[in-house]
Amino acid sequence: MLPIQNFSSGVLAEIIRRQPPSQARTNFAWQLAVGPALARATMVELAEGVLTIRAVDRRWLREIGRERPRVLAKMQALLGREAITKIATG
Numbered sequence: 001m002l003p004i005q006n007f008s009s010g011v012l013a014e015i016i017r018r019q020p021p022s023q024a025r026t027n028f029a030w031q032l033a034v035g036p037a038l039a040r041a042t043m044v045e046l047a048e049g050v051l052t053i054r055a056v057d058r059r060w061l062r063e064i065g066r067e068r069p070r071v072l073a074k075m076q077a078l079l080g081r082e083a084i085t086k087i088a089t090g
Contacts, residue, residue, distance in 0.1 A: 033074035
C-alpha cells in the first residue's frame with residue numbers, strides 16, 4: 001500500500017508539471033521545495049534549465065548551498081528533470 005503523503009505529493013507534482021511554464025509556477029514549486037520561510041527570503045528565476053536564486057541575506061544563500069542537491073531533487077520532482085538542471089546563486 002502506498003502512504004497517502006507519497007500519493008498526494010505525486011499527484012501535486014503531476015498537476016504542477018502540467019501547467020505551462022511561468023514565474024508563478026516556479027515560485028509555487030520553490031515554496032513547496034524549501035518551505036515558506038526560505039521562500040519569503042529569496043527570489044527565484046528559471047531560465048534555460050538554470051534556477052537562479054537571490055536572497056535578502058547571504059546566510060540564506062549559504063543554507064541553500066548546503067542543501068543544493070536536496071533542493072535540486074525536490075524542484076526536479078515538481079517541475080520535471082528536463083525543466084531544471086542546475087541551481088545557481090546570484
